[in-house]
Amino acid sequence: MLQHLSILPVLLPLFTGALLLLPPFSGTIQRQRLLALLSAVLQVFVAFWLVYDIQTNGVTQYILGGWQPPFGIVLVADPLSSVMVALTTFLGLGALSYSTGSHDRAGGYFYPLFMFQIMGINGAFLTGDVFNLFVFFEVLLIASYALLVHGGGKQKTQATVHYVILNLVGSSVFLFGLGILYGTLGTLNIADMAQKISELSGSMAILAKIGGLLLLVVFGLKSAMLPLHFWLPKTYSSASAPVAAIFAVMTKVGIYSILRIHNVVFGDEAGELANIAQSWIWPLALLTIAIGTIGALASPGLKLLNANLVILSAGSLLVCAALQNEAATSAAVYYMVHSTLVAGGMFLLADMISRQRGKAEDRFVVAKGMDNPIFLGIFFAIAAIAIIGMPPFSGFIGKVMILQATQSAAEHVWVWPVLLLSSLGALIALSRAGTTLFWRKANQKQSDEKQVIHVGEWIGVVMLLIASPLLALFAGPMAELADSAAAFLHDPSLSVDALLTSPLVEGGR
Template identity: 40%
Template sequence: MNRLPLDILAILPVLLPLLAGALLLLFEDRRRVVKVSVSLATILALLANAIALLVICSTGGENGTGRVLVHLLGNWPAPAGIVLVADRLSALMLTLTALLALASFVFALARWHKAGPRFYSIFLFLQMGLNGAFLTGDLFNLFVFFEVMLAASYGLVLHGSGTARIKAGLHYIPINLVASSLFLIGVSLLYGVTGTLNMADLAGRIRGVHPEERMLLEAGAAILAVAFLVKAAMWPLNFWLPTAYSAATAPVAAMFAIMSKVGIYVILRLDLLLFGHDSGPSAGFGSPWLLYGGLATIAFGTIGVLASQSMPRLAGYSVLVSSGTLLAAIGVGSEPVISGAIYYLLSSTLAIATFFLLIELVERGRAAGADVLAVSMEFFGVEEDTEEKQVEEEVGIPLPLTMAVLGAAFVGSTLLLAGLPPLSGFVAKLSLFAALMGDGATVPGSSWALIALLTISGLAALIAMARTGITTFWVPMEANLPNVRAVELVPVAGLLLLCLGMTVFGGPVMRFTDATARMIATPTAYMQDVLAAPPVPAYKQSGSAKP
């Protein structure tokens, strides 16, 4: 009996949500028990698969950088065939996506899964697109998964209807369509110069590009980068994000916290793979733009955080601060800074997702019209259409203890966003500061600027969250008792506990991020494993290989 190869785990994150989402389209929306059961089982299976990949990819490899699993779709070898590649970084992003999907989906079960048609399938297709973008090993299929992710996000940003979401969608959708067009133009230029779209093969060919064609190569890379920077929300390409994220429903906004990180992931992967230290004349191409663009994004996000008069927009601008920090760190490019950036990516994504979920619960106790993201604003206060009236129902029981729990969760979110101890936000910023300072002898001015902006952004987050907390919680208890279900509190508490766990186990997590940064900074093993992956031999019924 032949054993299945381990690389089969690299296709399951794409295959499982695709099959489950397609299957659920065959059932009517009123078959919610079936749809919830299938969706939840799929999400749990994806989480288990991601953890398995994380464990497998964390062992072995040269210098402890881990193992690379390569799955050849159609059994065609690279670079001619399509490949899915799982390594430390992609497995980490798969795990983060699965955790956020589980928390968001469980939160949605309180009511949001009934607020619009085909929620379950669209949610799974979004996860499929995200997983595929993290796993793909060639640029064309990155575009395919990018479009699957965006198509699903179009449906989710409008989920729950309402004027605010429709207006946000009218901005969100065209901007992303333009980004997709730029993506195709950039990919076409790169293919025209190098003759390949396989990332590993592309990294090897860039070094030998003729000097007369190098300018065209770099122009294609720049256009491609703009498409990713729109999704990563770098200033001045980020004006759409606060409005779109603040208008989305709470579970969708929490899931969108990982979507901005898709652009960050691709830029991190391609920057070090294609334009790393061994890339010849193009080494370091675009790094200064990432550094200074990231600094500008942090500054813009910080101003937005201070100026925000509502919690959803505050959370939206916090996404910009997170993206700017990661872009600036990628622009610096040193291994210690990249390691700190990966830790910061995990912490900030969990923190922002937690805050988006928490906002919906806190806003439920305020007056109708206080915020477009609050569920009660539409379901309890404003009558817009019949579909929303059907969803209207009491959620949970108002208890004095509820405000204490929500207040504690709000304090935890404040500590995370401001980067204060004892949660992981503090460890993330501290690791970045230590990496930027280096030995302390010669610290570039750009590193000092990044340290200053990170400090100021943390202070701004603390001021804005304290101001919001006072106006929200410092009121008579009888006037502010939201109805909350346990199924809504569990995801919020779970994400906060994950952040606490990242602090308690900060040493092992940092060692993992150190090894991950070392792996992506020296991609030779990645390139060799992808290009040398052999096709799986076919077998006859007798078990002997075909000649």
């Protein structure tokens, strides 16, 4: 069983999605809910078991078909990929729990599509070669196209058209980049690419640089890096709540890919091509933070505000990628977990608030009072404090880790003011939002019909938002996990050499 552990996060959602399309599950929503939730719980258990196994026994390679690296398809479960898989499955469980309220009834095939989405995201984190990264990108994107329009509506359709066109262009650029890199290196296995990249010179090095920068464009699009961020606010704010929640991890796939490819393949050991992306990422990361902050301040509603805060968090993570040291990567891992769960929970909370404010929905205007102001207010405060980066929640720890990762005087001068001013901007935006939503009430008679919050919706919101104080409470063990992931990524003897030599190749561990 243990030898197959690293492929289970891909197989479980794949088989669950396939079963949900067949009788007897395809007939009733109740059976689909039960199977999907049971599978999601099992996926969380497997993912956390995988994290424990990697920390205890070391990195695992799963070699499909018996073709040894670098020639075959290989999945690599290391400290970084296992943490990201655990994050995805936990976020997925919270979003699925919330969907049991009413969102799963808005259209057909919600649960199968959701499972295929999870499968694509998990596969992207676990794959050991860049071509299969492209394959899993396409799987998660195809599922996301359908999930975006789930339930219909003009706004969703319009946002989906923009999203689909941009990602089709991104997929084409991805293929061009892969073709160039394969032509120059003769391999797309990440570890093998990292070994061969330093041997290139002259025109071949120039071609490989073009291929690497094309991949940066694709990953920048996925991670909402300026100027490729403009698709995100409208797309995320128009999606249904559970879909927007799982989309909170989508930008992290782009960040993860930048860390994985540009740290390992184009890192310090890449000779002429060392750190080719750093000079591009630096200004774009800082500008992404700035545009996310401005967008948050200008947002007319809570969903759009949260979408712009996702861009802000993406910029903060891109700063870690630009710093390109072990401390910064460790900070990025911790901050990815924090920001993903809080953003996912905030999208769910925004939907709850929207439904309780009548025609005003989530817009920052005077409206009728809410039916559950205490519960919603408490969790809005938790989310806001975590997003701003104030103590005692995880956002404070994550931002302190990022600030501490700066080493030179120039890094201090650029990173500290931008990051702290963005926190001030988030504080102003969220203070305005909370004041308007919870304190400014219209003088009108309350309706006798009250909005009932489904128990699954309660569980989903509590699961994701209570994670922030828990991440702060257990910051020590979580920081150790993040340090382990960063050490693996920055040590070529672990992230490159060990994956191409025995005993990993021979025994799979």
